[in-house]
Amino acid sequence: MLAVDRLGVRAGELDLVTEVSFTVSAGERVGLIGESGSGKSLTATALLGLLPEELTASGSVRVAGVEHELVGAPERLLTKLRGSRLAMVFQEPMTALNPAMRVIDQVAEAREVHHPGRDRVLVEADALRLLEQVRLPEVATLARAYPHQLSGGQRQRVLLAMALANDPDVLVCDEPTTALDVTVQAQLLELILAGVAERGAALLFITHDLAVVATVCERVLVMYGGRVVEAGPVREVLTEPRHHYTRGLLDASDLESTDEHGRLHAIPGTVPAAGEFPSGCVFRTRCGRADEQCADLPPWTGVPDHGHACWHPVGGDS
C-alpha cells in the first residue's frame, strides 16, 4: 500500500533523514520507534509532503493506485491525496486544531474538501457520525464547542475523526498518545486500531514508547540518527534485538533489570544534535561494542523489512 525507498530529508547541506526504506501493506500495522531527534517525525511529515519550506526531501514514496511518485510531486496532486488516500494524526493535541473554529466544522471540512458540492446538511451528518465513531462524549454539545473547551484526549479524538473522515488507505500517527494520561492513551489506541481495521488501512505508528509499539504494531522499524538501524516483526525485534541501539532502548525501558551497580540501565551519552552524528555507524559514539570497523558505514543485513545495520550484531552473526 505504501512503499518508501531511500527517503532522505535535508536542511541545506545537512542530512536529517538518510536512506529510509520500508513498505506497509493494506491492513498492516508498522511502528517507527526511536528517541527524540532520531528523525521519526520528519520521516512522517515527508511522506505527506508537508515538510517546512526550508527542508527538502529526496528518494521515493509511492502509494498503491497512484501513478505518480510522491516525492517532488506537484502540489495539486499531493493536495488531492492528503486527507483522502493518506491521512495523518499529529502529536500536539493542544495546538493541532484551529482555535477559532468549532470542532464539527473542522471535521466537516475534512469531508467537504474531498466531496465538493456535497450537501452541507449531509456533510454535517457525516461529521457527527465520525465524532460518534471516535466516541467523543456528549457529542451533541461538544461538537459545537471550540477546541479550548475540550480535554487533550477529546481533541485527539477529533483529530482522529478528521484523519479517518475519507477512509484513507494509509494512516500515519505521529506520537498521538504521548501527551495523554495512560488510561486515555489506551482508549485512543483502541480507537485507532478499530479505525484502521474497519477500513483495511495501512498504519504507520510513530512513538518512542516500546510498550505502545508492542500492543499496536506487527512490525517495527528502529530509527537512530536519521537512519533505520533495525527492522523486523515486533516480537522478534523486542525480544531478540540485533542492533545495540535497540538493545539499549529495551534495557532502558526495563524497570526490572539493573546493571552490576544496581542502577537502571541507560544508553550512555545523549542524542547528538542534528548534523553532529558520527560518520560510519551513527550509533558508534554511544555504543559499548564500537571499534575501528564501525567508522565505516555498516551495510544492511537481511531483507528491507527485516534486518539490521551493524558490524557486530547482538548475538553474533548468524
Place this chain on the structure above:
Amino acid sequence: MIVLRRAVILLVTTAVASLVVFALLAVLPGDPAQVALGVNATPELLAKARHEFGTDRPLPVQYADWLGGLLSGDLGRSYVTGEPIAPRLLDRFEVTLWLVGTAMVIAALVAVPLGAFAAVRHRRTSGVLVSAASQLGAAVPGFLAGILLVEVFAVHLRLLPSGGWTPPNADFGAFLRGLVLPALSLGLVQAAVLTRYVRSAVLDVLRADYLRTARAKGLGPVRALVRHGLRNAAVPVVTVLGLQLATLLVGAVIIERVFVVPGLGSLLLDAVGTRDLVVVQDVVMLLVVAVLLVNFLVDVLYAVLDPKLRRA
C-alpha cells in the same frame, strides 16, 4: 460579561482622564483673563473678565461646571473669540474623521496584502524586499512624507491641491482631490508600520500546527491560509489597527498643519498659539475620549474574534 466589564472600566478611565486634563491645565501658570486682555488691562477689567470666564471660582466648582457642560454638550465659550466652542469643535472633528478614516482604509488596503505577501514569501527576495521597504517606510515621519507628496503631486505634476479643504457637500470632486494627499501621507506611513505587524502575524499562523493539520486534510496552501489562517492572524492585527487609530488621530494634528486642513489639530494648535486654554482643554478631552473609545471597541472586537475570551 467581558463587554460590561470593559464598559465600566471605560467610564472610570474617562472620568479620571477628565480630571487629569482639567488639573494639568488648571495648575499650569497663565491667567486666561490676562492673556485675553493683554498686559495693559486694568485690575477692574481683569476681575470682570475672570468673573465672565468663571476662573475666579474655586477649582472644584470650575471642574464640576466643565464636566457638567461636557455631559450636556455645552463646552463653554472661547476665551479669545467668546463664541461657543461645541459647534466649531464638531465641524473640525468631522474634517479630522474624514482624514483619519481615509488614512486607515489606505493603510489597511496596502498593509494586509503586502504583509501577507511578505510572510508567505519570507524566504524569497521579493518577501525580504517588501519587509525591508516597510521597515524603511516606518522610519519616515508623516510630515516629511506630506512635504514630499506635495512637492511631487502638487508642485511638479500639478495634479492635486497642495492644501486647503473643501467640505464634501460643497463640491465633492474638490473634496476628494483635497483629501488625497493628506490622507496618503498619513495612511502610507501607517501602512508601513502595519505591514510589519501583518507579516509577523501571518508568519506565526503559517508556522502553526493547525495550519499543518488543515494541509493534511487536503486543503491547498492558499485555501488553508485563507480559511484557517486569516481569522487567527486577525486577532493581533485588529489590536494594532485599533492602537494605530489613536496614533492616526494624533498624527492628523501634524498633517493638518502641513496641509492647512481645518480639522481638530489646527484648532488645537491655534488655540495653543492664542493661549485659549478652554479650547485646548476641550479638544484634548475629545481626543482622549476618542482614543479610549477606540481601545474599548478593540477589546470588544477581540472578544468576538477569539472564542477563548468570549466567556472569560
Place this chain on the structure above:
Amino acid sequence: MRSLVLGGALVGLIVLAALLSFLWTPYDPTLVDAALRLRGVDWAHWLGTDRFGRDVASQLMVGARTTLYVGLVAVGVAALVGTPLGLLAASGPRWLGELVARVNDLVLAFPALLLAIMLGAGFGASTGTAMIAIGVATVPSFARVARAAAMQVLTTEYVLAARSAGRRPLAISVRHVLPNVAGLLIVQSSVSFGIAVLAEAALSFLGLGTQPPTPSWGRMLQESQELLAVQPRLVVVPGVAIALAVLGFSLLGDGLRDRLDPRLKGVGDAGR
C-alpha cells in the same frame, strides 16, 4: 545579524556625530550671516547653508545631540518609572497588577503630542517639556514589557524554588527577575528610542519642542519646507537624518531581539 550590524552602525554614526559636535563643528551652527544665505554644497559648506546663512552640516551635528539628548532622557524616565511598575504588577498582589494595568490604559490615552501641547500651553514649549511628554507617554510600553517578561520568569522552576525557600516576592523580583528581563528591556529601550526620535522631530516641527536657536532636525525641516522646490537639500538632509536615526534604532532593537530570543534562531540557521 544583519539588522544588528546595520542598526548598530547607524546608531554609532549618529552618536559619533553628536559627540564630535561637543569638540568641533565646521562652523557655529547658530551663526546667522545674510551674505551666506542659501549657499549650495561646496568645499566650505559640505551641505550648504540655510536661508539664514547657517551651516547645515554643523546644524545637523548639533541636531544629533538634541535628538539623542531628548531620546536618552525620555527613554530613561520611561524605563525608570515603567520597569518597577511592571515588576510590581507581576509580583505584587492582584489588585496592584490590575491598578497598574488601568493606569497604563489611562496614560496610553495621552499620546506624547497631547502631553507636549498641554505642558507647552502652560510652561511654554521647550526641550524639557518635549522630553517629559515623550517620557511619560513611553512609560506604558516599559511597564507592559517588564510585566509580561516578569510573569514568564516568575513561573520558571528556579523562581518557584526561591519561593518555596521562603524568599519574599520583591526580593525575588530584584534578584531573579530583573536580571532575566534586562535583555528584553534593552530591546524595548532601543525600539522606544526610535519612536522617541520620531516624536521629538514631530514636536520640533510643530514648534512644540526645542526652541531656536538650538538646532534640531524637526525644526530644520519646518524652517525650510517652503524651499523644497528651490533647495530640496534643505528638506532632504534633515529628513534623511531623522529617517536613518529611527531606522537605526528599530533595526538595532530587532537585531538585539533576535540575539536574545532563542526561539527565532535555529530553523533559519540550519542551512548555514
